Each structure stands twice: as C-alpha cells, then as structure tokens.
Amino acid sequence: MKKLFLIGKSLKHSISPFIHNRILSELGIDAVYSNVELSDFVKLKEFVEMVRKDKDVVGFNITIPYKEDILEFCDEVSEDVRIIKAANTVKKKNGKLLAYNTDWIGFKRSLEDIGVDVKDKKILVLGSGGAAKACIYGLYRMGVKEVFVTNRTYEKTESIKSLFEDILKIIPVEWLKKYDFKYDIIINTTSVGMFPNIENSPFDFENYVAGIPVFVYDIIYNPLKTTFLKEAEIRGIKTGNGLKMLVYQAVEAEKIWFGGIDITSNLIAEILNECERKVAKVE
Ligand SMILES: NC(=O)c1ccc[n+]([C@@H]2O[C@H](COP(=O)([O-])OP(=O)(O)OC[C@H]3O[C@@H](n4cnc5c(N)ncnc54)[C@H](OP(=O)(O)O)[C@@H]3O)[C@@H](O)[C@H]2O)c1
Structure with missing residues (x-):
C-alpha cells in the first residue's frame, strides 16, 4: 500500500486525512493518508530522510509551521513555489522531492x-x-x-x-x-x-x-x-x-501525486457536505 502524509505541528483537528482517504477510496487507489506531528526542525529533517528511503511514500502535504522550512529539503520547486516561497505539497519522483503549492x-x-x-x-x-x-x-x-x-x-x-x-x-x-x-x-x-x-x-x-x-x-x-x-x-x-479552499487544494494535491485522475464535481460536492457535518460536530 502506498503512503501519503500531512506534516505539521498541531494536527489534532485536521480533517485532511478524511478528505484524502475519501478521494483515494472512491478512486480505488491503494494508498493511505495519515497525519505526522513534528515538534521541531530536527524532526522535520528526520521525516524527510524517512520519506527518501521508503519506496512506498508517494508524497506529503505540509501545514503550519513547515511550509517554508520544507523548501530546504526539496530538490526542485514549481514556478508557483518559486514565487510564493512556500509549499504545501511534495511529490516523490525518481527519488527526487518536488515541491508544489496548491493552496493558491x-x-x-x-x-x-x-x-x-x-x-x-x-x-x-x-x-x-x-x-x-x-x-x-x-x-x-x-x-x-x-x-x-x-x-x-x-x-x-x-x-x-x-x-x-x-x-x-x-x-x-x-x-x-x-x-x-x-x-x-x-x-x-x-x-x-x-x-x-x-x-x-x-x-x-x-x-x-x-x-x-x-x-x-x-x-x-x-x-x-x-x-x-x-x-x-x-x-x-x-x-x-475556508472549507472549499481546503477541499480544492486537496483535490489539486491528489492530481499532482497520481496524475490523470478524474475527481468529479459530484464527489467534491459530497466531500464538502461531509466535511461541513464533521466540522459542525466539533464546533
Ligand atoms: N482553508 C484553507 O485551505 C487554508 C489553507 C492555509 C491556511 N489556512 C488557515 O489560514 C490561517 C493562517 O495560516 P498561515 O499558514 O498563514 O499561518 P502563519 O504563516 O503562521 O501566519 C499567521 C498570520 O496570522 C496573524 N496573527 C496570528 N495571531 C494573531 C493575532 N492574535 N492578532 C493579529 N494577527 C495574528 C499573523 O500576524 P503576525 O505576522 O503579526 O504574527 C500572520 O499574519 C490559519 O488559520 C490556517 O488554518 C486555511
């Protein structure tokens, strides 16, 4: 099974695993997305080393406070990342780490x-x-x-x-x-x-x-x-x-990781509704 992650400092209330795992299972992709909390820069470095070694890792998302720090460990950055100077998505390709920004x-x-x-x-x-x-x-x-x-x-x-x-x-x-x-x-x-x-x-x-x-x-x-x-x-x-922004940035990240996939507007609408209910429950 392929692996995807969200890295950040405080991820307890993140609904990203729900969004990504919903897309993966709907599209029949044999992969799982999970949270990895990293307490500091040293842990970030160790995480990147693990990603480079583990052949099952497809990529990962980055949230507060590592969106800028991650660039130091990436081999290539997209044109958008070059301008924004922050990445929220990394894809592993031929052993290289490529940084993207799908937030925008x-x-x-x-x-x-x-x-x-x-x-x-x-x-x-x-x-x-x-x-x-x-x-x-x-x-x-x-x-x-x-x-x-x-x-x-x-x-x-x-x-x-x-x-x-x-x-x-x-x-x-x-x-x-x-x-x-x-x-x-x-x-x-x-x-x-x-x-x-x-x-x-x-x-x-x-x-x-x-x-x-x-x-x-x-x-x-x-x-x-x-x-x-x-x-x-x-x-x-x-x-x-910001819920739509969150779901759309996740959709774009999936497209980067798996290329050529079709995430329909119906599926996006369903995920948005489910996320709304989930967040409303926590409130
Ligand atoms: N919907 C989505 O998809 C999505 C995507 C990305 C981020 N977000 C949300 O956007 C927010 C910011 O994320 P970020 O990555 O930009 O974080 P960040 O880089 O840490 O920036 C935080 C911003 O909030 C300001 N701020 C924090 N506490 C404040 C306070 N008490 N009074 C006034 N200003 C304050 C900071 O001002 P100073 O410079 O003065 O510290 C800074 O401008 C978060 O809530 C995050 O969840 C949502």
Missing part, C-alpha cells in the same frame, strides 16, 4: 465557485503569513491589479511586499480606523478566530469608518462561521469560509 489554486477555485468577481475590486487582505502569500498569488493569477494588505506585525508585510512588488499596497492596521478607504472585498488569512479561540475577530467593523464591503471571506474553516463572518452577516454582507 484552492483559494482561486473556491472564489470562482462562490461566484465572486475580483477584477477591478478594491481588496483588503488581513495577514502576512504563508496563507496570505498563497491568496495574494491567487488574486494575482485571477488578474487583480492591486491588493491592499494589513498585518499586526508591520515588518512582516515588508517581506511579502518584496514578493508581489507590482500589486501590493501596505496599510498600517491603525489606518483602518482613521481613513475613509472603502474595500469591496475583505479576506482574512490570519489565524484569528480559529478554534479554540472562536470569540476573536481579526477585523473591527465597529471602528471601520468607510462603507461596508460586498463580500467577506475567511479562509478559516473551523468554525465554519467565525466571529468575523457572523459580524459581516449581521451587516448584510455576503460571506464565504
């Missing part, structure tokens, strides 16, 4: 699915971590010419700015309360509001002085409805959560 595709496909037109919209991205980079790249690939970014730690926005020099404008957090900049779309890519700290919100609608946006997206999927999304809905704003 998951993000792009989820927006298309929800039916949000991003072109010529004023977009604010909250956060400057790994997920922010993937989302900004997704927006860039969707033809967006200008993205505003704000982050608790201003210095972190400097490094993200250097990756997307042409389209990014950095906004200090305090400006949201002072200046009358109206955003059409606000996207949360921070971990604020994620389980178990579900009372927190990354955005203060009360003190945001400009007009309300038309769409608010939170890439968090646990809970399905974060405080940020609840506060947006109270104001009549259309919202979306």
Whole structure:
C-alpha cells in the first residue's frame, strides 16, 4: 500500500486525512493518508530522510509551521513555489522531492465557485503569513491589479511586499480606523478566530469608518462561521469560509501525486457536505 502524509505541528483537528482517504477510496487507489506531528526542525529533517528511503511514500502535504522550512529539503520547486516561497505539497519522483503549492489554486477555485468577481475590486487582505502569500498569488493569477494588505506585525508585510512588488499596497492596521478607504472585498488569512479561540475577530467593523464591503471571506474553516463572518452577516454582507479552499487544494494535491485522475464535481460536492457535518460536530 502506498503512503501519503500531512506534516505539521498541531494536527489534532485536521480533517485532511478524511478528505484524502475519501478521494483515494472512491478512486480505488491503494494508498493511505495519515497525519505526522513534528515538534521541531530536527524532526522535520528526520521525516524527510524517512520519506527518501521508503519506496512506498508517494508524497506529503505540509501545514503550519513547515511550509517554508520544507523548501530546504526539496530538490526542485514549481514556478508557483518559486514565487510564493512556500509549499504545501511534495511529490516523490525518481527519488527526487518536488515541491508544489496548491493552496493558491484552492483559494482561486473556491472564489470562482462562490461566484465572486475580483477584477477591478478594491481588496483588503488581513495577514502576512504563508496563507496570505498563497491568496495574494491567487488574486494575482485571477488578474487583480492591486491588493491592499494589513498585518499586526508591520515588518512582516515588508517581506511579502518584496514578493508581489507590482500589486501590493501596505496599510498600517491603525489606518483602518482613521481613513475613509472603502474595500469591496475583505479576506482574512490570519489565524484569528480559529478554534479554540472562536470569540476573536481579526477585523473591527465597529471602528471601520468607510462603507461596508460586498463580500467577506475567511479562509478559516473551523468554525465554519467565525466571529468575523457572523459580524459581516449581521451587516448584510455576503460571506464565504475556508472549507472549499481546503477541499480544492486537496483535490489539486491528489492530481499532482497520481496524475490523470478524474475527481468529479459530484464527489467534491459530497466531500464538502461531509466535511461541513464533521466540522459542525466539533464546533
Ligand atoms: N482553508 C484553507 O485551505 C487554508 C489553507 C492555509 C491556511 N489556512 C488557515 O489560514 C490561517 C493562517 O495560516 P498561515 O499558514 O498563514 O499561518 P502563519 O504563516 O503562521 O501566519 C499567521 C498570520 O496570522 C496573524 N496573527 C496570528 N495571531 C494573531 C493575532 N492574535 N492578532 C493579529 N494577527 C495574528 C499573523 O500576524 P503576525 O505576522 O503579526 O504574527 C500572520 O499574519 C490559519 O488559520 C490556517 O488554518 C486555511
């Protein structure tokens, strides 16, 4: 039996094994996907050595906090990874480790699915971590010419700015309360509001002085409805959560690992429904 893994630091609440094993069994692929928690960089190095030796390993996914660290151990990176400087998927091919990023595709496909037109919209991205980079790249690939970014730690926005020099404008957090900049779309890519700290919100609608946006997206999927999304809905704003992004990035990873497979829209819809029920149970 072939092996696939998700590596990260804290994976207790991850639903990735459910999504991948559901796809694998539906397509009749003799492989199993499981979580491997790695406490530090040394463990990451040991994991990669194990992967190189074990002929049954097809590849693995990477989540917080190793999406950037993993690049040090990979032999080749895709063009997307070269730009984003973070990978969430690795494939083993002819003994080499190839790094990919499917987060941005998951993000792009989820927006298309929800039916949000991003072109010529004023977009604010909250956060400057790994997920922010993937989302900004997704927006860039969707033809967006200008993205505003704000982050608790201003210095972190400097490094993200250097990756997307042409389209990014950095906004200090305090400006949201002072200046009358109206955003059409606000996207949360921070971990604020994620389980178990579900009372927190990354955005203060009360003190945001400009007009309300038309769409608010939170890439968090646990809970399905974060405080940020609840506060947006109270104001009549259309919202979306991160579950679709999660499922679509997993679908893209499967395609990379097994090439030529057909994951139908029916199967994706079924998995989305099942994931919703699973997450709702945990909430
Ligand atoms: N739906 C999906 O498929 C998907 C995919 C990837 C990630 N995600 C989610 O996206 C979130 C971020 O992931 P990541 O990989 O980007 O993590 P990361 O690289 O660690 O970045 C975390 C971001 O959150 C900000 N942040 C954390 N705590 C904060 C606080 N108390 N107040 C204000 N800002 C805070 C950080 O700001 P500082 O720079 O100031 O620390 C940083 O911008 C996670 O919830 C993750 O589960 C979802």
